[in-house]
Amino acid sequence: MSEAMLTAFLLAMFASMIPLLLAALGESVGEQAGVLNVGLEGVLLVGGYAAFAATLASGSFWLGFLSGALAGAALQSVLMVLSVWANANQIVVGIGMTLAGAGASSMLYDWSFAGSRPRLGLPDTWVVFPLSEIPVIGPVLFARPGMFTLTFALAAATAVWLSRTAPGLRLRAAGQRPAALDAAGGNVIRIRSFAVLFGGAMAGLGGAYLALVSAGTFTPGMTHGLGFLAIVVAMLSRGRVWWTVGISLVYGLFIAAGTALQLTSVTVPNDVITMAPFVAVMIVLVSSRGGSALPPALATSYVRGAR
Amino acid sequence: MTGRGPSGTNPTHPGRRPAAVLPEGPTGAARSLERLADVLLRTVAPLLLALASGGLIVFALGADPFAFYSDVLRLGTSGSGSQQTLTAMAPLLLVALGLIVAFRAQLWNLGYGGSYLLSAAVVAGSAPDAFAVLPYPIALLALFVAAVAIGALLGLVPALLKAYKGTNEVITSLMMSFIAMGIANLLIRGVFKDPGVSVPQTRVLDLGLMLPYLPGTRVHIGVLLALGVMIVAHFVLTKSAFGLKIDVIGANPAAATHAGIDVKRMILVVFTLSSALIALAALVDMLGLWGYSRAEWNPGYGDKILPFVFLARLSPLGAIPLVGLYSVLATGGTIAAQRAGLSVDLLSVIVALVLFFMVAIEFLGTRVNLGRSYLGRGRFGRRARGGAE
Numbered sequence A: 001m002s003e004a005m006l007t008a009f010l011l012a013m014f015a016s017m018i019p020l021l022l023a024a025l026g027e028s029v030g031e032q033a034g035v036l037n038v039g040l041e042g043v044l045l046v047g048g049y050a051a052f053a054a055t056l057a058s059g060s061f062w063l064g065f066l067s068g069a070l071a072g073a074a075l076q077s078v079l080m081v082l083s084v085w086a087n088a089n090q091i092v093v094g095i096g097m098t099l100a101g102a103g104a105s106s107m108l109y110d111w112s113f114a115g116s117r118p119r120l121g122l123p124d125t126w127v128v129f130p131l132s133e134i135p136v137i138g139p140v141l142f143a144r145p146g147m148f149t150l151t152f153a154l155a156a157a158t159a160v161w162l163s164r165t166a167p168g169l170r171l172r173a174a175g176q177r178p179a180a181l182d183a184a185g186g187n188v189i190r191i192r193s194f195a196v197l198f199g200g201a202m203a204g205l206g207g208a209y210l211a212l213v214s215a216g217t218f219t220p221g222m223t224h225g226l227g228f229l230a231i232v233v234a235m236l237s238r239g240r241v242w243w244t245v246g247i248s249l250v251y252g253l254f255i256a257a258g259t260a261l262q263l264t265s266v267t268v269p270n271d272v273i274t275m276a277p278f279v280a281v282m283i284v285l286v287s288s289r290g291g292s293a294l295p296p297a298l299a300t301s302y303v304r305g306a307r
Numbered sequence B: 001m002t003g004r005g006p007s008g009t010n011p012t013h014p015g016r017r018p019a020a021v022l023p024e025g026p027t028g029a030a031r032s033l034e035r036l037a038d039v040l041l042r043t044v045a046p047l048l049l050a051l052a053s054g055g056l057i058v059f060a061l062g063a064d065p066f067a068f069y070s071d072v073l074r075l076g077t078s079g080s081g082s083q084q085t086l087t088a089m090a091p092l093l094l095v096a097l098g099l100i101v102a103f104r105a106q107l108w109n110l111g112y113g114g115s116y117l118l119s120a121a122v123v124a125g126s127a128p129d130a131f132a133v134l135p136y137p138i139a140l141l142a143l144f145v146a147a148v149a150i151g152a153l154l155g156l157v158p159a160l161l162k163a164y165k166g167t168n169e170v171i172t173s174l175m176m177s178f179i180a181m182g183i184a185n186l187l188i189r190g191v192f193k194d195p196g197v198s199v200p201q202t203r204v205l206d207l208g209l210m211l212p213y214l215p216g217t218r219v220h221i222g223v224l225l226a227l228g229v230m231i232v233a234h235f236v237l238t239k240s241a242f243g244l245k246i247d248v249i250g251a252n253p254a255a256a257t258h259a260g261i262d263v264k265r266m267i268l269v270v271f272t273l274s275s276a277l278i279a280l281a282a283l284v285d286m287l288g289l290w291g292y293s294r295a296e297w298n299p300g301y302g303d304k305i306l307p308f309v310f311l312a313r314l315s316p317l318g319a320i321p322l323v324g325l326y327s328v329l330a331t332g333g334t335i336a337a338q339r340a341g342l343s344v345d346l347l348s349v350i351v352a353l354v355l356f357f358m359v360a361i362e363f364l365g366t367r368v369n370l371g372r373s374y375l376g377r378g379r380f381g382r383r384a385r386g387g388a389e
Helices: A003-032 A040-058 A061-085 A090-113 A137-141 A146-164 A166-176 A178-183 A188-215 A226-237 A241-263 A270-287 B028-060 B065-077 B080-104 B112-133 B136-165 B169-189 B222-239 B241-251 B253-258 B263-290 B301-311 B316-339 B346-372 B383-388
Strands: A125-127 A143-145
Touching: A003 A040, A003 A137, A003 A146, A003 A166, A003 A188, A003 A226, A003 A241, A040 A061, A040 A090, A040 A188, A040 A226, A061 A090, A061 A146, A061 A188, A061 B346, A090 B301, A090 B346, A125 A146, A137 A143, A143 A146, A146 A166, A146 A188, A146 A241, A166 A178, A166 A188, A178 A188, A188 A226, A226 A241, A226 A270, A226 B169, A241 A270, A270 B136, A270 B169, B028 B065, B028 B301, B028 B346, B065 B080, B065 B316, B080 B112, B080 B222, B080 B241, B080 B263, B080 B301, B080 B316, B112 B136, B112 B169, B112 B263, B112 B301, B136 B169, B136 B263, B222 B241, B222 B263, B222 B316, B241 B253, B241 B263, B253 B263, B301 B316, B301 B346, B316 B346
Parallel strands: none
Antiparallel strands: A125 A143
């Protein structure tokens, strides 16, 4: 494999990995707090659309990412109000969010860009000078858009937050035994609300990265099940952020390998590649022993005093 | 249609227990008035609010909401529109029933997309050969068996994992759905591909081989079949021991075990039945309406009918008019949206709004219940008793 090919391969790998990682991180935080968001697909799409529209209008990729995060949090606030505050079934609300997010983003795209189908330019890169000159690794890791570096910083911060700090402990308590947290003086509803909004912002960023960096444009339904995959990645990693990073990396590797194989004489149908992650998850679920070690209070609403 | 959720549990708010059963209450005319108010508040209000919000969206996007909705109504209910609406109802009713069966047992079968699409691919792909080789009724039976078997198998995997390993069925059924969709696409691009066209799709079934129309219409008999299945299912679910078992499992699996119900077996039965009904919807849709399936095609029936299933309080009879209503919206709305210069996805947004308003009103209703349960009277007090009526 030539140097240029290897670079392209690694770039493709990260292009698939980062949106999944961001969304899965957000979902992880929500799940650890006891809120299962099945509507992640919709949140990714809304984030992607908002980021695309904002970047196109303002010319600033950072404003685009900010809009993506805000739009994601805005859609997730529906889950916050209905499921965290009003105790509605999280799965039902999540399915509504998938419909609303996919529908709204596609409807707005049709309304505003269907005729022109614009594309974005390349985002500015953060070049870390001496390191960026290393062959292969340099352009792949040290001359990428700022959001690339920021994603790994966010992952590290989330890891420390969840496993090393008191707020992180309280957040996990909200997913493990909310009544105990309540008795200890924690505010379950406030913690869950924050987790849901944080998850929305992260998924919005994921959608934004997909549209702004990976694809360079927004197309309706461009996630193709990435949101559902992120839910599963979050479940498999059980709140351990480095697992989330690792699994996302493996996914990126899969997708990049599939693309690379198409250039060679080996023909693997595209459907097999898109199906592979879901098959892998099923194999893990079938072969893992016992329950899936999810937070016990996941997808249950907290009503003070209810048994 | 209302107040008949599984054993008084609240389908969208399972955490909420119904208020205590109270010894006295209004009777006769007062009661039926109450039920009317109940239907109006909990079923009609979310629909009206969603349609009104949808109108605001149409207005915000620069189209005339009144023209849009009158187009929807006219195109969805008059002449050929009404026949299209009825045709659209056939698969939707069966998908709705598949969801109802699973949700009554509080089993979250989210694999509806894959069950529908894989069954559709196999039925559409093998129908031309089946009809060429076998006599018509036997070919029909073979396709029926194939569809049901595919659905049952797809449902069996999450059911087994749920029953024997306690794995969350939300995730496993979703994964199975994506795998099934992948297989469907592979089949349509592979063995079932029509070599005559460049687009990956199955061969188009001869019009003469499709399900016959009802006399004097262009509505195929699948609609009657679906309606019949819904009515039978209603009585099975609400009047039979089997239906009661499903409701008990939905209300409290531990109590069901104590009552001598084989919960593991019931999970397997309910899940496979649910998926098989959805696969059957694909059979009816392929042989009645489409005649062929295409790769990457997904009508998304399950997601869109789901809010209406909850609006019907998981009652099959209650679901029939609501499915009809959605069919009018879908049939008329598709063309009406185009005329208004808007994307068809507007309909998804309206359906999502139905769901959100339903959940919100449900919450407010429960709040009212909780506030009044000590008094035991009041307009909404009886609602929470559910099955007690």
